[in-house]
Amino acid sequence: MTLQAQASSSFAVGIPSLTSPLGGSSHRLVVRAKVEPSDKSVEIMRKFSEQYARKSGTYFCVDKGVTSVVIKGLADHKDSLGAPLCPCRHYDDKPAEAGQGFWNCPCVPMRERKECHCMLFLTPDNDFAGKEQAISLEEIKESTANM
Amino acid sequence: MAVSVSTSTIPSLNSGCSNRFAAPSSSSSSLQFPLRVPQIRIGTTGLWSPSRPRVLLVKATKQTFSSFDDLLANTDKPVLVDFYATWCGPCQFMAPVLNEVSARLKDKIQVVKIDTEKYPSIADKYRIEALPTFIIFKDREPYDRFEGALTADQLIQRIENTLKVKQ
Secondary structure, eight states: OOEEOOTTBOOOTTSOOSSOOOOSSOEEOOOOOSOOOOHHHHHHHHHHHHHHHHHHTOBOBSSHHHHHHHHHHHHHHHHHHSSOBOTTBOOSOHHHHHHHOTTBSSOHHHHHHOOOTTSSSBOTTSTTBOSOOOOOHHHHHHHTTTO | OOOOOOTTSBOEEOOSSSOOOOOGGGTTTBOOTTTTSOEEOOSSSSOSOTTSOOOOEETTEEOEESSHHHHHHHOSSOEEEEEEOTTOHHHHHHHHHHHHHHHHTTTTOEEEEEETTTOHHHHHHTTOOBSSEEEEEETTEEEEEEESOOOHHHHHHHHHHHHHHHO
């Protein structure tokens, strides 16, 4: 078995890869990027996003990749914290924040002022607002396939 | 001697463990730490085993920093730092924008990305809340700071205004 390094960059073979499947025939060192949210949570947050956009009269971003990433971020927090904490913020203590609720989606700024800095729910006057209030699971998967 | 960082590549701090895979769509000039990037080693946070050096050669440029402070100290240009998180939509939107800005302003500013989930202490130090937050550092100190996604033209305008005024 040989590890083939790409010509344009050098992989230091000594670096441990926690998830790389070394074994068998020669192949490129492949490392899984990160943990993905569960399909179930993604579906829940996808449905929620569609319903809430309709209910609030807001629209998804012209770039559905942004929508997809945020939906996955919400799903990821739902998996890890039990609540869809806003993925576009830095927190000192995520579990505490999820328990407190201000930043659980739909967050207070969104509920009170339709302010969504995640660019998930955009008011029609926003430069980045598209015309859609729907997004399919396929769109989400395709948009985030390269992450 | 100032360490010259190749401006066509954007060093990013996004992993405490060495298993981050570069997203092909953004890897053209955005380097994902640590597999094929200038390694930014944080010596103080306990994320690194001292017995395992994690310096890699990237293209023709070898870049080593022992900490974020070291990076700031050793870059002779102002530095635009993008504080981001993986699942933050607007942050991902900014990835190609930053590549473009880095290329267009390559002699004027160095662009660096910091994953706030992998380096929370740096994010705490600069009181990062909303993501993305951009801080322009000059002479190692925060000089300008703004949040949210913007287009390449808007970002370039902001950078040029900031650097012009301060100079």
